Amino acid sequence: MLSDPSNEYIIAEAERRIIAALDQEPIPLVDNRDRRDFLIYPTARLIVERIGNQRLREYQAEAESKAVNAHLSDEVDTEFVVHMCTESFGWDVRIVGSEHEKDRLPIPLRLYNLRMRFENYLEVAPQFHQSSWKLVNRPLDRGWVPIRRSELDRLISGKFRQIIVQSTLEVPTLLPARLTEAVQRIESELGSKIRRTAPLEISETSTSAFPPCIAQMHSDALAGKNLPHEARFALAAFLLNIGMSTDEVMRVFSASPDFVQDLARYQVEHIAGQRRGAASREGGYTAPGCRKMQGNGLCPVYLGSAFDPLCEYVLHPLQFYETRAWEIAHGITSRTWYGRKRQKKQHF
Numbered sequence: 001m002l003s004d005p006s007n008e009y010i011i012a013e014a015e016r017r018i019i020a021a022l023d024q025e026p027i028p029l030v031d032n033r034d035r036r037d038f039l040i041y042p043t044a045r046l047i048v049e050r051i052g053n054q055r056l057r058e059y060q061a062e063a064e065s066k067a068v069n070a071h072l073s074d075e076v077d078t079e080f081v082v083h084m085c086t087e088s089f090g091w092d093v094r095i096v097g098s099e100h101e102k103d104r105l106p107i108p109l110r111l112y113n114l115r116m117r118f119e120n121y122l123e124v125a126p127q128f129h130q131s132s133w134k135l136v137n138r139p140l141d142r143g144w145v146p147i148r149r150s151e152l153d154r155l156i157s158g159k160f161r162q163i164i165v166q167s168t169l170e171v172p173t174l175l176p177a178r179l180t181e182a183v184q185r186i187e188s189e190l191g192s193k194i195r196r197t198a199p200l201e202i203s204e205t206s207t208s209a210f211p212p213c214i215a216q217m218h219s220d221a222l223a224g225k226n227l228p229h230e231a232r233f234a235l236a237a238f239l240l241n242i243g244m245s246t247d248e249v250m251r252v253f254s255a256s257p258d259f260v261q262d263l264a265r266y267q268v269e270h271i272a273g274q275r276r277g278a279a280s281r282e283g284g285y286t287a288p289g290c291r292k293m294q295g296n297g298l299c300p301v302y303l304g305s306a307f308d309p310l311c312e313y314v315l316h317p318l319q320f321y322e323t324r325a326w327e328i329a330h331g332i333t334s335r336t337w338y339g340r341k342r343q344k345k346q347h348f
């Protein structure tokens with residue numbers, strides 16, 4: 001069907017959509033009042049999957065997720081939105097009925113006009129950094145999480161992002177010639193565009209380059225768990241070393257039950273080298289290396305609860321991050337090159 005000349009606009013629009021994602025611009029939505037318009041999104045997905053570059057996939061996920069959120073915020077029919085996520089994701093979301101029904105609820109629950117099963121809520125909400133998304137910070141009513149309509153929109157767009165990033169789309173071996181040309185054009189743009197655009201914001205998706213130790217501490221901090229002092233220092237120093245601002249690092253720790261804003265700011269700024277006394281440490285502290293992490297019981301690979309083959313070839317979490325980020329940027333998923341190009345530095 002895509003080889004039919006009358007359908008060429010579908011491929012052209014799909015290409016435009018991918019280029020917009022790469023340029024971090026809003027996705028151009030096409031509305032020709034033609035049923036074929038619906039094919040533009042899957043065609044754009046097909047092109048990205050055929051290229052198989054993880055960084056490109058992340059750009060697409062980010063842009064499509066934002067487009068979904070913008071589109072949903074214009075949709076006034078809540079019943080339609082609920083029906084859509086029930087049909088598409090199998091979520092159990094219910095509209096809280098009449099004012100009379102709301103009046104029978106405890107007062108804090110009357111603010112919400114929707115409710116969602118907690119297991120569906122947890123499919124997406126843990127990806128969001130703000131503490132208001134943590135389940136412990138929300139009312140829970142016999143397994144139902146009360147939510148607002150705007151929150152449902154955000155959860156749906158987050159699910160879209162997740163689907164694209166974790167894509168398992170089957171791509172046919174033989175593609176129509178027009179589509180193959182589109183794949184080649186995007187591929188030729190890729191290197192320059194990814195280099196030209198600003199570095200990816202630290203997001204739910206770009207944390208995929210974190211080594212197991214940092215990934216564990218980062219998700220524990222976001223989940224509101226109290227981290228031991230050594231873990232806080234290691235995580236804060238690592239995040240600052242890879243270019244996060246002090247405000248962003250503060251946000252990572254803000255869900256902690258004993259979070260005290262002024263104290264946390266003081267500590268993070270001290271680690272960043274922005275406080276007197278740390279000034280002699282140019283640029284602040286460097287995150288601890290693997291040996292130190294292992295000695296402090298903070299290396300899950302050493303403890304046997306996680307494994308990544310790259311850990312055997314590095315001696316520092318920052319080396320891991322640099323290598324994994326490079327692999328992601330170049331769409332390299334095979335780990336077989338470690339043994340050919342590098343010497344093992346640790347054995348587990």
Ligand code: SF4
Binds near residue numbers: 211214298300
């Ligand atoms: S080996 Fe190093 S990089 Fe890997 S999890 Fe342990 S401390 Fe982190």
